[in-house]
Structure formats: structure tokens, C-alpha cells
Amino acid sequence: MNDYSVGTYLIDKDNKRKEITEVGSTHLVLKDPFIQDSQTVSRAAIDEKIFLGDFSVVTFDERSQQLKKPLTKDFASFSDDDKRIAARRLGYVEKVRSADLKGLTEKRIAPIVDELAREIGEHPPSWRTIVRWVKWYEASGITGLVDQSSRKGNRTRRTSTEIDSYIKNALSTLLKKEKPTIAKAYEYFKTDLIQENAKRASSNKIEIISYQSFAKRAKTLSEYEKLLHHKGKQQASKQYRLTRVSALSKSVDYILDCVEIDHTTVDLFVVDDKLRIPLGRPRITCIIDWKSKSILGFYIGFEDPSYISIAKAIKMAVSDKRKLLQDYPEIKNDWPCKGVFKSISYDRGRDFESNFLKDALLELQVSGNANPAGKPWNKGSIESFFNTLNKKFLIDIPGKVFANMSESSDYHSEKNAVITLSELRAHFLKWIVDIYQVSPNSTATRIPNETWAEDEQFVGIRMIDERKLDLMLCENKVRTLSQKGIMNEGLIYDSEELLRLSMLGFKKVRIKVNRDDLGYIYVLDEDKGEYFRVNAVNQTIASGVSVKQHEMAKQYVRQQIRAKVDDESIAQAWSEIHERIEASIFETKSVTRRFKQAQLAGAGRDGKSGSLLQPPKATKTKGKNQTVGSLLDETPVIKTLPKDLES
Structure with a gap:
């Protein structure tokens, strides 16, 4: 994250550093530590250089410096236990930061921490620990709150995995409607374990953990889960309902305050870029800014709605678009939209509930808001854009799919498909930048690019190193x-x-x-x-x-190979091979049998070895090569037999 705080440094590719001595809403004051010269630079210019990797923000705290490296282990790569600890610490950090305290002192922090600790049922951390967590978070985001002590000494769990099942069984009693206490649950736990140990040898007994350790595990149970079993789903949901308010009703002051994301299947067949074979109808994932109605980013591909398509759209949304537009010289306008947004609204589909997405949003410091079921109007901006997309962009492209079957009876969308996937992406990008972003909306109340420009000067746009963003998503x-x-x-x-x-x-x-x-x-x-x-x-x-193109290409090649295979001729060839093998076996056995007969005859009566075998006379063959039959005709002939074989 862009930690533009006084005392941190900007370092360029040549390893030259400049200290940040002043932080303004639209500018930074940088000081050269060697010549003591200062200069004022716009935040937008620094944001761009950080995204392109020309600058990096560093601190001389070893922990923060390691976490700021572009390819440092991201939040999603940590274990579930590490992420759980970081999320717990984040709860305290957000509580303190949202209080907008004038200073991080014990007097100001302690009451806030004590209140939150009581709510979640744990012993409160010290106020100095909270200060340290706040600094780590502001310097490195959610990864700064991951427990780094795992590299120190033995971190093996002290309780065996064998005892876990007994702990879980005992904790499940806390979900009963009778609401037993933790002490009562511990009695259940001890009783079960004592009975189990009675059946075991003294050397194989399970050690009973203390009440304090058991109580610590009990406090990890979700309060919502307990309410769900004690009072029912309706009451639990009412007491722990989401605090999120619809984007349509809540106050959105500036661009990037709130965005919406969704998928739609394109009403168009496309073909493969190289093989020109029909691939099907791709999906578009789009992110739209609620205030300006600007399209921040999109992804077009054949991926099923998943974290992957969401991540691709988020990456484009956050990135500076100038580098992208360099590959499309036919596009005339700029696409100014960039930066990390504060919150994102989405449906309650499985694709938006993945742990990968939750981890990425935590690391980006973005609040994820799932729309209430059955209320699609809460993301009306993106739904309206998809309607515009079908009516204005896809209306006359060959391969279009008609919504009305009667309209498509004489038009074969798949056969008429001529647009490749990369061409569709290029056409869509040009339509976004050169048409949609500079055109008034349906009510003629705003132009996306104009609204963006009006707000941009009041918003501290936060950028992320391109390599870090790529790795994260x-x-x-x-x-x-x-x-x-x-x-x-x-x-x-x-x-x-x-x-x-x-x-x-x-x-x-x-x-x-x-x-x-x-x-x-x-x-x-x-x-x-x-x-x-x-x-x-x-x-x-x-x-x-x-991945999808790779799979389709492999499938196409397999189909082409199968189409060229003559199964009947291959079967006939195998049959002939088997027949010849059988014939060879028979001939070989015949020759072997004759030689064995000769061996049984023994040596000649004259005592000369080999006199029993009369070598064959040399014969001329008509062909160039002798056949197996001719060779059999030339086998040695027995001249005389031993007395014991004469009859």
C-alpha cells in the first residue's frame, strides 16, 4: 500500500532515495538527504511511478521493508491460523482508527480496546500492543498483522489432534437451547476423557487439558452460531444483521467510495484467434463506479463466474490504464479511471464468497458488501450498464444471439461468428474509452469522464505496484x-x-x-x-x-486426430499381426521339436561327433530371399540311429 507518511522514503531504480517530509491531499514534499534539497511533487505522478515499478515506498523498519517487496508472500498464501490471528488484530485496529483519536495514548485507547474485548469475550491486549498493530497495518496492510513469530522456535500445537474430537464434542453442548455454561461443558469434556482413559493402558492415556485452555477454545465459538441454535435463524439474523446499507440509499460523496461488480454472458458467439473455430459465448465481468458511472475495469473470457474472473476485473480497475492503451493506438481518448476503491458491492453467489476474494479484499483494504437476497436493485448501476451494452455495443456484430427465438429462426449465430476473443476485447475497450466514457447517461445528468475529473482533485487515489497486484490476484x-x-x-x-x-x-x-x-x-x-x-x-x-483457451485447443486437436483415425483398418491390421504371430509360434515349435529329436539321437557309432547329422545340400532359390518354408525344407537329416532307438 502507498504509505505516504512523514519519515518514509521513496527509492528509484538507481537506488536513490528521497525522504517524505510533508504529506498533502494532492502533493508530497520530498527531501534529498544528501544535498538537503526539497521539491513538491503531485501524488498522481508518484502513484503512476509506483504502479509501473519505477518507485517504491520503504521504511527502515526491517519488518515493514520485507513486507513491502513486490513479490513478498501475500495474505492468501498464509495459513488459516495466521489469517485468523490477523483478522482478529484488524478488528482492534479498525475500532481504534475509526475513533479518529487525536493521539494514540493509553488514556484514549484503553476504553475502546476494553469494550471490544468484552464484546468478543477475550482478555484485552495492552494499549502498546494496539499502537504497534496500528503502525504495522498502516505500513503494510493486513499482511503487517500476520504473526511473524512462526519463524521463531517450535510452533507445534501443545494439544494433540487426538484430544480435539473430545473438545469439539464438549463445545457442541454450548449450542443447546438450555445454554449450559462453559464450566458445565468442561465437565462433559472431563467425563468423556476419564471414561476413555479407563479403557487405555497407563502409557497411552490422553492428557486432560486445564479449564483455562478449554475456556479459551470455547470463546472461539461464533456468537452468531450460538444465537442461531438458541433463538433461531430469524432472531439471530435480526440481532447480527449486516450493517451495510444499499448503495442506492447511502451517501456516496466521491468517486471510488463505492463500486459494483457483476457478470453477464455476452449475446455473441466468438471464434478462436488461431484456429478460427467457434468457441461459444464468452462472459464479461465489469466493475462500475457508483458516483461517476465510469467503467473501472472488465474481464472477457470463458471462465465460469469465479474468483479468477473477479480478480482480473479488479486488477484492471485498480491499474493505471495508460500502459494498457499503448497497445491500442486506434483508441483516441484517455481512460483516467484508476486506484483502489473503498467498498465493492456484489451478489451472494459462490464466486463472491470464496476465501481467495475475502483475502484479496482484506489485503487491498476494501470493504466487501454482499447484496441482500432478492434485492437486485441494490446494484442497479451495473444492471443498467449491461442493458446498455446489449442494446448499443452488440446490436449489429456478426454472431449475435437474439433474445427472441422468432427473430433468430433464420439466423445461425454460431455459423455467422467471425469475431475472435481478442478482437472482441479490443472492440469493447474502444467502445468503453471512445464512446461510453465520453457520452451522457440516459437521463443526461452526467458524463463519466467529466464526473471523474471533477472529483479526482479531492480524492487521494491509492495505487499498488503492478507486480504486487498481479501476485495478489x-x-x-x-x-x-x-x-x-x-x-x-x-x-x-x-x-x-x-x-x-x-x-x-x-x-x-x-x-x-x-x-x-x-x-x-x-x-x-x-x-x-x-x-x-x-x-x-x-x-x-x-x-x-x-487456461480455457488451452483446454479448448487440446480438445479440438484430440477431435481432429480422432476424425482422421480409420478404426476398421487399424482393427484389420491388428488381426493380421495376431495371425502372423500365431503362425510364427507354430513354425518355431516345429523346428524346435525336430532339433530335440536330433539331440536325442546322440553321437554316431564311429565316435565322430556330429556324424549323425547329414548337412543339407546347397540349393539355389528362385527369389532373392528365402522363405520360412524353404528354410524348414533344409533342416539336417538324421543318417543313422543309436541301437537303443532301432526297432
């Missing part, structure tokens, strides 16, 4: 590291750095996959706590290719 996987490298989606990835990990004995590694570009992956070096990039060995078929 990739898919997490665990793969086997072999001598060949790493196999993913049927592709091999290898590098010298991977070879080093293999030589160190790593067998399983955590990787990050960009499902929109299989040309590379990120691999985590657990010792360093950092990821490094590894390219696919075969860049020809991997670079710039999405």
Missing part, C-alpha cells in the same frame, strides 16, 4: 517439484531457481497461476518468504494463452 495451488520442474495444466515450468529448490530437498511448492496467461507462474521460496517468476518451457503454446 493470482490463483493459489500446490504442486510437486520434480527433476523436470513443475507440471501445471499439462505444461512444464523450469528455471535455475527451481533447480536450487529441488537440490535443497523441496518436494511440494506453493505456486501462483495467472489463468489468463499460462506463459509463467510464481513459485514461493518458503525460506525467503518471497515468490519468484518461472516461465513455461514451451512459450509458443503457453505465452498469452488462458
